Structures are given as structure tokens and as C-alpha cells.
Amino acid sequence: MVNNTIYSREELLIESIFSHSVPKIQKVAHYLRDRKHFAKHYSPRLVSIGPIHHGAKNLQPGEKYKLMWASMYLKRTKQDAQALYQKIASKIKQLKELFVDVVIGNVHDDEKLSWMLFVDGCALLQILDKGELDEPEELKVKVDQLVLVWQDVLLLENQLPYKVLQLLSGHENDAKLLETMKKFIVCHHLSPVRPTKKQDTGEDNALVEEGHTRVDIKNNDTLQGEVETPFHLLDQLHRNVLDDQDQKMEDTRSKQNTDDDCDMITYRNIKELRAAGIKMKANHSHKLRDISFSYPLLCLWEELRLPKIIVDYTTAPTYLNLIAYEMCPDFKNNYEICSFVAFMDSLIDHPDDVKELRSAGILYNVLGSDEEVEKLFNTIGTDLVHDRKIYSHVRCQIEKHYRSKCRTWIALGCHTYFATPWAITALFAAVLALVLTFIQAWFAVNPKK
Structure with a gap:
């Protein structure tokens, strides 16, 4: 009887998690956090946002900063502190429902939670x-502290419900608040440069740095009619990284290109792809899903096109927290970030694979050595659940290329003899020498009378 009661409670708990309309603020799953060297990427280093890490001893200096920033915000926006606090306090029961019970279980006082x-x-x-890298004095901190703040506010365990920001923003509609969130994300986390003037006017949202664009960002969401609001700041980052229309197109392409011939697909690294005559090339659209396989030169030259990515100190915490978010039990998604990281992990098995990506202008390494990048992708690519359909069309085409021996030999020959100007010159010289030798031999056998 007791066992049946316990089982029923577990069923009710699972049902309540999945029946909730929006993801709740929660901790990183223990099976992700408990992995070696991973925990540090899920915990804030300077400031806590929300109840999960509130009161941590190592974050006490951050409490003073938050009070200062809150005061600066109230003064700048000319809003009444008491009136804003009452907005939160009056909605505290509804706001508590946006957190899992274990997160706010220790905060029994609604007044304390409201504050x-x-x-x-x-x-x-x-x-x-006001979190501008070039103007850290706006927040009265040093640049190194501001960098930590940027990382801290995008951790899964450091999120506030969008409803809280909405109540405190003072904006008449969601468009202004969303614009602020997107501007922060574009400027500071997946791009090392600021938007251009075109981006400020909304004409072009590509981030340009000496002709190169960051892969992950898309910031041209239209705000027509009712605005679809994010659940929190990390969710807005997730939405910016992805694009719903692209997902529909990708799913369609996957279904069209997946057939019985590709039931058994072997994942191959870049070294193996190059050995089969497949060339790496940077894609110009700079979106995660824009990975393609094509035959641009009379079906003789194969190219695997990949989006450009920059690997720096933010790569590990950013992707690990996005992955942790996708793996939350109440967040329904297609594991798009997990799938992209898993795909890149399958390509990178050796530092030479990283070198090949750098040479092709696909990967920009700010970490240092190629060994560090190879270790990074192999680390964050561990134990991922991914959607096999997202890149199935690419893997299927690669598999068909491998199974076609004739095409593989032709492609390898093209790669060997036409990959560089020097190789082409050497081949031309060899052919010319052979022709001249043949002519010389012919005249020797058939001298003029």
C-alpha cells in the first residue's frame, strides 16, 4: 500500500512538471553538474540572480553591487521604489509558481522573496x-568584473522569470524590453563586436568583424501583433541562436534526404573526410543549422559547408548552460544546441581537425592552442542527447559519398591534384613534359625527309 502511494506521488510530480505551460526556474540536472570539471561552468562567480545561489559566501561582494545597480536603475528611470516593490509583492504567489518548489523551498517568507x-x-x-564593455564606469566596476557579470547573468541557475523584468521595466509594451535583452545578448555574449549602424536601424543584423560574422546570432525578429515573450534571459539567448523558420525548413530537408540507404551511418572526423576528398568551406549564412554537403564542381568536388564559429573563454559556459536548459524536463524542444555541439564533436577528434577548420576560415581560435579547442568540444560534447533528424540529410549525403567508390576516387584525385595552385602547376608541368616527350619520340621515329 505504501509503495503504491509513493508511486502515485511520483507520477503526479512528473505529470505536473510536463503539464506546466512554461519552463520553471530550476537547477542544472545533477547528472550534468556532477561531471568532472563541469560544475564551475554552472555557478556564478560574482553575482547571484534569483534564489538558487542567494546568500552564498563567495558572492557576498555581489550583494553590494546589486544594491548599487538597483539604486542606479531607479534613479535613472525615475521610478518609485516602493511602488515597484508593491508590484512584485502583489504578484508574489503567481511569481512563485514560475520556480520549482525545491528552489524556493528555503524561502518561506514571501516578503523576503519579494525583496x-x-x-x-x-x-x-x-x-x-548599461553593461557596456567600453564604459564599465556606467556600472561602477572594472572591466574584469563586468566580464564576470556578463557570464553570470546567462547561467541557467541565475535566471529571473521574464514576468519579474516586465513588472519592473516600466515599459508600456514588451517590444522595448525585448529590444534591450536582444541588444545585450548580441553585443556581449555570442559576438565580440558591436552592431553596426545598419543593425541599429534594423536594416541588417549581421555582425561584421573584418568581413566575418558570428555564427550564432540572429536579431531580426519581427514584433508584429502580439509579442512572443521569452521565459527568461537564457531562453531569449536560445531563441536568438535558433530560428523557427529555419527549423521547419531543416526538418523538411531531413525527411526528404533520409532514406533506407542511410540507416547505418558512421560518424567521421575531418581527417577522414579530407582523405575521401571532401573539402571544408565556410558557410555565408552564419546560422547553426546551415550545415550542408554539395558538389559545386561538375559533381567532382565535394564540399562540407559549416557556419563560422569563434571559440573563446565564453564558449564552454555558454553552450553548457544552453545544453542544460534544453535538457530541463519541462522545456519541450528539439535539442538543437545539443545536436550542433554533437555534430561538431563528431568532426573534431584531433588538433589537426581544428587546424583544418582554422585554415578553411570556419573556426576562429581565441583560446590558444588547437589542443585546447579539441579538448573543449570533446568535453562539452559528452553525454549529449541530440535530435538525429536535424543533420541527417548531411550525414546521409556523406555516407553515400563514402559508399560510392568511383566518386570517392575522383574526388580524392581532384583534391590531390587541384587543391592548390602549386598542385595544379605541377600537374600541368607534368602533362606538358609528357606531351613534349611524346612529340620528341614521335619525331625521332618519324624524322623529316
């Missing part, structure tokens, strides 16, 4: 508006 959300929310809005 926490009020201070943290105002501080976060100030960070989003």
Missing part, C-alpha cells in the same frame, strides 16, 4: 541597459 526579486530584477535591468 530579493525586486533588488535582483532592478539590478539586472540596469546591467542589460
Whole structure:
């Protein structure tokens, strides 16, 4: 009887998690956090946002910063502190439903929780508006501290519900708040450069750095009619990285290109692809899903096109937290970030694979050695659940290329003799020498009378 009761409670708990309309603020799953060398990427280093890490001893200096930023926000926006606090306090029961019970279980006092959300929310809005790398004095911190703040506010365990920011923002509609969130994400986390003037006017949202664009960002969402709001800041990052229309197109392409011939697909690294005559080339659209396989030169030359990516100190925490978010039990998604990381992990098995990506202009290594990049992708690509359909059309085409011996030999020959100008010159010289030798031999046998 007791066992049946326990089982029923577990069923009710699971049902309640999946029946909730939006993902709740929660901790990183223990099976992700418990992995060696991973925990540090899930925990804040300077400021806590929300109740999960509130009160941690190592984050006490951050409490003073948050009070200062909240005060700066109220002064800048000319809003009444008491009135804003009451907005939070009056909605505290509804706001508590946006957190899993274990997160706010230790905060029994609604007044204490309301104060926490009020201070943290105002501080976060100030960070989003004034957290400029070139002007750290706007937040009265040093550059190195500001960099930590940027990373901290995008951790899964450091999120506030969008509703909190909405109540405190003072904006009449969601468009202005969303614009602020997107500007912060584009400027500071998946791109090392600021938007150009075109981006400021909304004409072109590509981030340009000496002709190169960051792969992950898309910031041209249209705000027509009712605005689809994110669940929190990390969710907005997830939405910016991906694109719903691209997903529909990708799913269609996957279904069209997946057939019985590709039931057994072997994942191959870049070294193996190059050995089969497949060339790496940078894609110009710079979106995660834009990975393609094509035959641009009379079906004799194969190219695997990949989006450009920059690997720096933010890569591990950013992708690990996006992955942790996708693996939350109440977040329904297609594991797009997991699938991209898993695909890149399958390509990179050796530092030479990283070198090949750098030579092709696909990967920009800011970490240092190629060994560090190879280790990074192999680390964050561990134990991932991914959607096999997302890149199935590419893997299928690669598999068909491998199974076609004739095409593989032709492609390998093209790669060997036409890959560089020097190889082409050497081949031309060899052919010319052979022709001249033949002519000389012919005249020797058939001298003129």
C-alpha cells in the first residue's frame, strides 16, 4: 500500500512538471553538474540572480553591487521604489509558481522573496541597459568584473522569470524590453563586436568583424501583433541562436534526404573526410543549422559547408548552460544546441581537425592552442542527447559519398591534384613534359625527309 502511494506521488510530480505551460526556474540536472570539471561552468562567480545561489559566501561582494545597480536603475528611470516593490509583492504567489518548489523551498517568507526579486530584477535591468564593455564606469566596476557579470547573468541557475523584468521595466509594451535583452545578448555574449549602424536601424543584423560574422546570432525578429515573450534571459539567448523558420525548413530537408540507404551511418572526423576528398568551406549564412554537403564542381568536388564559429573563454559556459536548459524536463524542444555541439564533436577528434577548420576560415581560435579547442568540444560534447533528424540529410549525403567508390576516387584525385595552385602547376608541368616527350619520340621515329 505504501509503495503504491509513493508511486502515485511520483507520477503526479512528473505529470505536473510536463503539464506546466512554461519552463520553471530550476537547477542544472545533477547528472550534468556532477561531471568532472563541469560544475564551475554552472555557478556564478560574482553575482547571484534569483534564489538558487542567494546568500552564498563567495558572492557576498555581489550583494553590494546589486544594491548599487538597483539604486542606479531607479534613479535613472525615475521610478518609485516602493511602488515597484508593491508590484512584485502583489504578484508574489503567481511569481512563485514560475520556480520549482525545491528552489524556493528555503524561502518561506514571501516578503523576503519579494525583496530579493525586486533588488535582483532592478539590478539586472540596469546591467542589460548599461553593461557596456567600453564604459564599465556606467556600472561602477572594472572591466574584469563586468566580464564576470556578463557570464553570470546567462547561467541557467541565475535566471529571473521574464514576468519579474516586465513588472519592473516600466515599459508600456514588451517590444522595448525585448529590444534591450536582444541588444545585450548580441553585443556581449555570442559576438565580440558591436552592431553596426545598419543593425541599429534594423536594416541588417549581421555582425561584421573584418568581413566575418558570428555564427550564432540572429536579431531580426519581427514584433508584429502580439509579442512572443521569452521565459527568461537564457531562453531569449536560445531563441536568438535558433530560428523557427529555419527549423521547419531543416526538418523538411531531413525527411526528404533520409532514406533506407542511410540507416547505418558512421560518424567521421575531418581527417577522414579530407582523405575521401571532401573539402571544408565556410558557410555565408552564419546560422547553426546551415550545415550542408554539395558538389559545386561538375559533381567532382565535394564540399562540407559549416557556419563560422569563434571559440573563446565564453564558449564552454555558454553552450553548457544552453545544453542544460534544453535538457530541463519541462522545456519541450528539439535539442538543437545539443545536436550542433554533437555534430561538431563528431568532426573534431584531433588538433589537426581544428587546424583544418582554422585554415578553411570556419573556426576562429581565441583560446590558444588547437589542443585546447579539441579538448573543449570533446568535453562539452559528452553525454549529449541530440535530435538525429536535424543533420541527417548531411550525414546521409556523406555516407553515400563514402559508399560510392568511383566518386570517392575522383574526388580524392581532384583534391590531390587541384587543391592548390602549386598542385595544379605541377600537374600541368607534368602533362606538358609528357606531351613534349611524346612529340620528341614521335619525331625521332618519324624524322623529316
